[in-house]
Amino acid sequence: QVQLVQSGAEVKKPGASVKVSCKASGYTFTSYGITWVRQAPGQGLEWLGWISANNGNTHYAQKFQGRATMTTDTSTTTAYMELRSLGSDDTAVYYCARKPTSGPLDYWGQGTLVTVSS
């Protein structure tokens, strides 16, 4: 069965970086993309960007251009999302989700809580 398993909760200080991992299993990793979505406490869903697991092509939301980097490791079928220069408003649950070509986000990871606090 398709599974996306994310890394554990993180606590970071302002200005630091965080790298969240998303281990995929149960499907052909390179046939799909991975999208990253976040949700601040009590807020809605926010799209951060997308990466093709086939060729590594990326698209970032304008808000995260230059501050977020998404990568994949096909040997371990793992996707990564690094966010730099963290501020308190980056405190959120970060989700990875599988993105079929021309299809919706059909499987989601369990979420990773990133807390930014001094």
Place this chain on the structure above:
Amino acid sequence: DIQMTQSPSSLSASVGDRVTITCRASQGMSNYLAWFQQKPGKVPKLLIYAASTLQSGVPSRFSGSGSGTDFTLTISSLQPEDVATYYCQKYDGVPLTFGGGTTVEIK
């Protein structure tokens, strides 16, 4: 970029009521529109894609419709387990924008 606006932002209805949530795009788009359900503390769950196709395993009381700029999620008979926040999302090219969400409660 296309913006997605949901209305209402919240609603309260009785068990058995018909509930309708609207998602409006800022410009015409394809039918690559999905609806997600998120229960408190849980991961979002795909309910509907391609504007009107029910995801496998989703109860038939959920339905989607619409085209162009106006899309609708309908719950034909609200059940207690439907208490959640519902989000629309366009997925026909980047950015994959979400609507602001609609919180559904039981009256």
